[in-house]
Amino acid sequence: MSKVHGGKLAARALKNAGVECIFTLCGGHVMPIYDGCLDEDIRIVDVRHEQATTHAADAWARVNPGKIGVAVVTAGPGVTDCVTGVANAWRANSPILVLGGQGPLSNLRRGSLQEMDHVSLMKPITKWVDACFDTARIGEYIETGIKHAISGSPGPAYLEIPMDVLMNVTDVSALNDRPISTVPPAISPDKASALEALEVLKSAKRPMLMAGTSVKWSNAQQQLNEFLELTNIPAYANGMGRGTIPRGSKHLFNRTRRAATSECDVMILAGTVLDFRMGFGQNIPPSTKIIQIDMDYTLIGHNRPADVALVGNLACSFALLNETMQREGISLDFSEFADKLRAGESAAEAELVDRYSSDETPIDALRLCKEIADAVTDDMIVIGDGGDIVAQAAKVVPIPRNGYWMDPGPLGTLGVGMPFAIAAQIAHPDKRVMIIYGDGSFGLNGFEYDTAVRFNLPIVGIVGNDAAWGQMMRPQAHFFGKERMVATQLAHTRYDKIVEAMGGHGEHVTQPQDISSAIKRAFDSGKPACVNVEIKQDLQYAGGAYI
Numbered sequence: 239m240s241k242v243h244g245g246k247l248a249a250r251a252l253k254n255a256g257v258e259c260i261f262t263l264c265g266g267h268v269m270p271i272y273d274g275c276l277d278e279d280i281r282i283v284d285v286r287h288e289q290a291t292t293h294a295a296d297a298w299a300r301v302n303p304g305k306i307g308v309a310v311v312t313a314g315p316g317v318t319d320c321v322t323g324v325a326n327a328w329r330a331n332s333p334i335l336v337l338g339g340q341g342p343l344s345n346l347r348r349g350s351l352q353e354m355d356h357v358s359l360m361k362p363i364t365k366w367v368d369a370c371f372d373t374a375r376i377g378e379y380i381e382t383g384i385k386h387a388i389s390g391s392p393g394p395a396y397l398e399i400p401m402d403v404l405m406n407v408t409d410v411s412a413l414n415d416r417p418i419s420t421v422p423p424a425i426s427p428d429k430a431s432a433l434e435a436l437e438v439l440k441s442a443k444r445p446m447l448m449a450g451t452s453v454k455w456s457n458a459q460q461q462l463n464e465f466l467e468l469t470n471i472p473a474y475a476n477g478m479g480r481g482t483i484p485r486g487s488k489h490l491f492n493r494t495r496r497a498a499t500s501e502c503d504v505m506i507l508a509g510t511v512l513d514f515r516m517g518f519g520q521n522i523p524p525s526t527k528i529i530q531i532d533m534d535y536t537l538i539g540h541n542r543p544a545d546v547a548l549v550g551n552l553a554c555s556f557a558l559l560n561e562t563m564q565r566e567g568i569s570l571d572f573s574e575f576a577d578k579l580r581a582g583e584s585a586a587e588a589e590l591v592d593r594y595s596s597d598e599t600p601i602d603a604l605r606l607c608k609e610i611a612d613a614v615t616d617d618m619i620v621i622g623d624g625g626d627i628v629a630q631a632a633k634v635v636p637i638p639r640n641g642y643w644m645d646p647g648p649l650g651t652l653g654v655g656m657p658f659a660i661a662a663q664i665a666h667p668d669k670r671v672m673i674i675y676g677d678g679s680f681g682l683n684g685f686e687y688d689t690a691v692r693f694n695l696p697i698v699g700i701v702g703n704d705a706a707w708g709q710m711m712r713p714q715a716h717f718f719g720k721e722r723m724v725a726t727q728l729a730h731t732r733y734d735k736i737v738e739a740m741g742g743h744g745e746h747v748t749q750p751q752d753i754s755s756a757i758k759r760a761f762d763s764g765k766p767a768c769v770n771v772e773i774k775q776d777l778q779y780a781g782g783a784y785i
Contacts, residue, residue, distance in 0.1 A: 240410040241407040241408065241409065242408065242409075242410050242412065242413060243270050243373075243404065243406065244270055244373040244376050244403055244404040244406055245269070245270025245271045245272070245273050245405070246273065246274040247274070247373065247374075247376040247377050247413060248274055248337065248376050248377070248380060248399070249271060249273075249274025249275045249278045249280060250274065250278060250377060250414070250415075251377035251381060251418065252308060253278040253279075253280060254377075254414070254415060254416060254417055254418045255380070255381075255384055255417075255418035255419075255420055256305060256418075256420055257280055257306065257308050258280065258305075259280060259281035259283055259308075259664060260282055260283070260309065260310050261283050261284075261285060261290070261291040261292075261295050261307075261308070261657075261661070262282060262285070262291055262309065263285055263287065263288050263291060263311065263316065264312070265312020265313065265316050265339055266312065266339075266401070267312045267313045267316075267339025267340065267341070267352070267400075267401040267404075268311070268312050268339045268399075268401075268404065270404040271337065271404065272310075281664070283689070284689070285660070285686055285689045286686055286688055287319060287683060287685070287686070288309075288312075288316050288319035288320040288323075289319055289320060289323050289653065289657070289682075289683065290657035290660070290683055290686050291309035291310070291311055291320055291323065291336075292309045292311075292320045292322075292323025292324050292336060292394075293326065293651075293653070293654050293657035293661075294658070294660050294661040295307030295308055295309040295323070295327070295334040295335075295336070296323060296327040296330065296334055296654075296658070297644060297654075297657065297658035297659075297660075297661035297662055298334075298661040298665060299327075299333050299334055299392075300330075300332060300478065300644055301619065301642050301661065301662050301665050301666060302665055303454075304457070305420055306333050306334060306335055306387060306388065306420045307327075307333070308334065308336075308337070309334065309336045310336075310337045310338075311337070311339065312338075312339045313338065313339035313340050313341060313351075313352035313353065313354070314351070314352025314353070315352065316338070316339060316352070317339075317354075317359065318354075318359070320336060320338075321359065321360075322651060322653075323651075323657070324336060324360065324363050324364065325363045325651075326646055326647065326649045326654065327393065327394045328363045328364065328365075328393050328394055328649075329647055329648045330451065330477070330647030330649070331451055331455055332392065332393065332394070333388045333392035333393065334387065334394045334395070335380070335383050335384055335394075335395050335396075335397065336360075336394060336395070336396045336397070337380075337397050337399060338356050338396060338397070338398045338399075339352075339398075339399070339400075339401060339404075340353065340356065340369070340398050340399065341353035341400060341401065342400055342401055342402040343371055343400040343402055343403055344402055346400075357396075360396040363394065364394045364395055364396045365386045365392075365393040365394065365395055366382070366386030366396070367395070367396040367397075367398075368383070368397060368398070369397070369399070369400070370397060370398070370403060371400065371403055372403070373404075373406040373407070373408045373412075374408040374412045376399060376403070376404075376412075377412065377413075377414065379397055379399075380397060380418075381418045383395035383396070384418055384420060389422050390422075390533055390534045391452065391455070391532075391533050391537065392422075424550075424551040424553060424554050425550040425551055425554065426550050426554035426558060427531075427548040427554070427555050427558060429558065431546060431547060431548045431549075432548060434546045435506075435546045435548060436559065436562060436563060436566070436568050436570075438504055438527050438529060438545060438546055439469070439504060439529070439570055440568065440570065442503050442504040442527075443572075443575065444503050444504075444575045445502060445503065445504035445505070445506065445572055445575070446473070446498045446499070446504075446505055446506070446575075447466070447473040447505075447506040447508055448473075448475070448476065448505065448506070448507055448508060448516070449462060449473055449476075449479035449483060449509065449510065450475070450476055450478070450479040450507070450508060450509040450510030450511065451479060451509055451510075452508070452509025452510075452531075452532055452552055453478075453479050453482045453508055453509045453552050454479065454481075454482060454509075455478075455509075456509070456533060456551045456552035456553050456554075457553055458482070458508075458509075458551070458552035458553035458555070458556055459482045459483075461552070461553045461554075461555075461556035461557045461560065462482060462483070462552070462556050463482075463483060463487070463489070464556070465556045465559055465560055466487070466489040467489070468560060468563055469572060470489065470571050470572050470573045471489070471506070471572050471576070472489065472491050472498060472575060472579050473489050473491065474490075474492070474498070475490070476510060476515055476516075477510070477515070477648065478644075478647070479508070479509060480637055480643045481637040481638070481642060481643050484639055485636045485637050485638075485639060486639075488576075489576070491576075491579055491580070491583055492583065492633070493582070493583050493586035493633070494582040494583050494586065497579065497582055498579055499521050499522055500521070500523065501523075501575075502523070502526055503523075503525070503527065504526065504527045504528075504529060505526055505528055505529070506531065507528060507529070507530045507532070507544075508531045508556075509531065509532055509552055511537055512540055512541040513540075513541070513648055514648070515648065518541045518542075519541045520542075527545040527546075528543070528544045528545050528546075529544070529545065529546045529547075530544035530546070530548070531547075531548045531555045531556075532547075532548075532549065532552070533549070533550065533551060533552065534549070535547075535549045590604060590633070590634075594608040594634070595608075597750055597751070598750075599748065599749060599750070600704075600748075600772050600773055600774040600775070601747075601748070601749075601750045601753070601772065601773045601774060602750075602773070603627060603702055603704070603773050603774065603776070604630055605753075606627075606700075606702055606750075606771050606773055607627075607630050607631045607634040607674075608634055609750075609753040609754050609757065610631060610634075610635055610672075610700055610757070611636060613672070613754070613757045613758075614635060614636055614638060615638065615641075616638050616639040616640050616641065617639075617640045617641050617668075617669050618638045618641045618670045618671070618672060619638070619642045619644070619662045619663075619666060619669050619670070619671045619672070620635060620637075620638060620641065620642070620644075620672050620673075620674065621645070621654070621655055621658045621659055621662070621671070621672065621673045621674065622643070622645035622646075622655075622673075622674050623645070623646070623652060623653065623654050623655030623656075623673055623674065623675050623676070623680075624652065624655075624674065624675055624676025624677075624678065624702065625652070625676055625678070625679070626704070626708035626709050626776075627674060627675070627676045627702035627708075628645060628676065629709075631674050635674070641669055644658050644662070652676070652679035653679055653682030653683040654683075655675055655679060655683065655699060656673065656683050656684065656686035656687060656689070656697070659671045659673050659690070659695070659697040660686065660689055660690060660693070660695060660697070663690075663695040663696070663697055670696075670698070671695075671696075671697045672697075672699075673697065673698070673699040673700065674702070675699050675701040676701070676702060676708070677702065677703040677705065677706075677731065677733070678706075678707045678708075678728060680699070680733055684733065687699075687737050687742055687766050688740050690742070691740050691741040691742055691765070691766050695766060696761070696763070696764050696765055696766060696767070697766050698757070698760045698761055698766075698767045698768075699737075699766075699768050699769070700757065700760075700768075701733050701769065701770045701771060702771055702773045703730055703731070703733070703770055703771060703772050703773060704772075704773045704774065704775040705729055705730045705731075705775060706726055706727055706728055706775050707725075707727075707728065708726075708776065710725075710726045711723060711726035711727070711775075711777065712776070712777055712778065715777050720777065730772055732744075732746060732770060733768050733770045734746045734768045734769070734770040736768070737766065737767065737768035741765070741766075742766040742767055742768065743759075743760055743763035743765040743766070743767035743768070744767070744768050744770065745757075745759060745767070745769040746770050746772075747769060747770065747772065748771075753769075753771060756769050756771075757769055
């Protein structure tokens with residue numbers, strides 16, 4: 239009777255789950271999976287550092303709604319190198335599956351090459367972690383890991399498979415073609431909670447809505463925007479909530495969040511957790527009522543109690559609110575508060591106009607961001623990978639209507655740029671992919687330009703090069719004095735030349751009037767490209783807390 243090795247079982251299970259590609263760095267412990275992927279026509283994308291495998295898997299899930307990202311890493315340092323990407327996916331709620339190698343089960347605890355306790359290492363930063371010791375059950379374990387990764391608030395799952403379990407053979411009957419769903423059931427909250435939430439809103443004068451990451455993972459964009467149309471509630475977005483409300487929408491606000499938060503009498507947290515980005519809820523007035531809508535009950539009341547909770551898929555939650563308003567004849571219109579905030583938005587925008595057109599050299603960061611904004615098209619995928627420059631860009635660069643905006647998320651991981659871009663470009667070869675880099679962040683995974691060159695991915699990275707770790711440099715100078723600044727200075731390195739040496743296209747810009755043409759040439763080159771822009775090093779400290 240025919241036999242198959244464990245790598246073929248793993249690949250068949252991935253194929254049954256709709257997996258189109260895996261991200262990996264080669265290692266002897268996991269080679270049978272590659273052999274299986276060739277049979278199943280699953281693309282193998284090999285990168286230069288295992289951290290990039292899990293970042294790319296994270297991005298694959300973000301730009302492919304309803305699909306799971308997959309990374310395959312070898313044992314020991316292969317697993318430890320990928321930990322940062324797993325942790326980032328954990329904080330960003332990205333559904334990924336990581337398959338990790340291990341020394342032979344037959345030599346367990348004897349000190350095999352690269353043997354270590356990967357399962358314990360991964361346990362705190364995954365939703366599910368296990369090891370499979372039976373070749374015939376590999377597909378079953380992969381399916382279990384996927385179910386955990388996509389259920390409730392999604393996140394990473396990790397499966398370890400020892401190399402002899404992968405290489406062992408079993409009966410071909412262990413292969414099956416049973417589909418593995420990567421879309422969780424959409425669970426709706428109860429009707430009573432929707433009525434309770436609307437009763438709270440009926441008495442509100444100044445409500446606001448924060449759209450966060452769970453809006454994306456619930457695919458709730460349509461229902462959320464219908465709710466905003468029915469109520470005219472001013473809305474803000476953070477995390478992967480960015481882009482769920484179309485740019486240009488009269489309901490979307492950006493520059494007045496602090497003012498709105500200080501004045502609001504009802505705050506709707508739509509998939510937004512009260513973490514550091516929301517001041518742990520302490521910036522919200524004590525009298526403000528909280529309506530919290532999220533996928534997982536354990537998230538409700540985190541850092542501050544909720545007055546009303548709707549637990550379930552956010553598309554279902556907003557659909558229920560919309561249906562209840564229409565059925566019960568509830569009419570809500572908060573245009574007056576929205577109009578007041580819109581005036582504040584216009585005033586804040588006016589304050590930045592001079593910097594948008596600044597001709598000073600070194601180049602003003604906001605001038606660079608405005609030039610980037612002018613280059614963004616509606617079908618583009620834009621990735622933020624940096625500190626200062628990405629914070630500045632968030633004020634100016636529009637979220638593409640039909641594309642995506644991606645940044646690390648709440649873990650604040652630098653180095654996601656090219657790994658995210660590689661996954662995005664492979665998933666959407668018809669779209670242009672742009673990375674907004676800080677010069678510090680470029681140094682972490684900039685060598686993945688080599689991967690982009692090898693796979694012919696015409697990704698364009700734009701580096702705001704101020705020769706410093708700016709977000710750390712300014713508070714360091716403020717608290718301890720300029721003469722005591724350490725570990726925050728870089729050089730005006732020619733990152734463009736590095737990319738050229740790898741086979742890509744490079745542009746070096748020192749004059750503001752040259753930015754636009756350099757970006758255009760980079761995209762027109764059809765190669766992975768780096769536009770290295772020297773910008774002003776700014777030591778001005780605006781105060782505030784550093785966390």
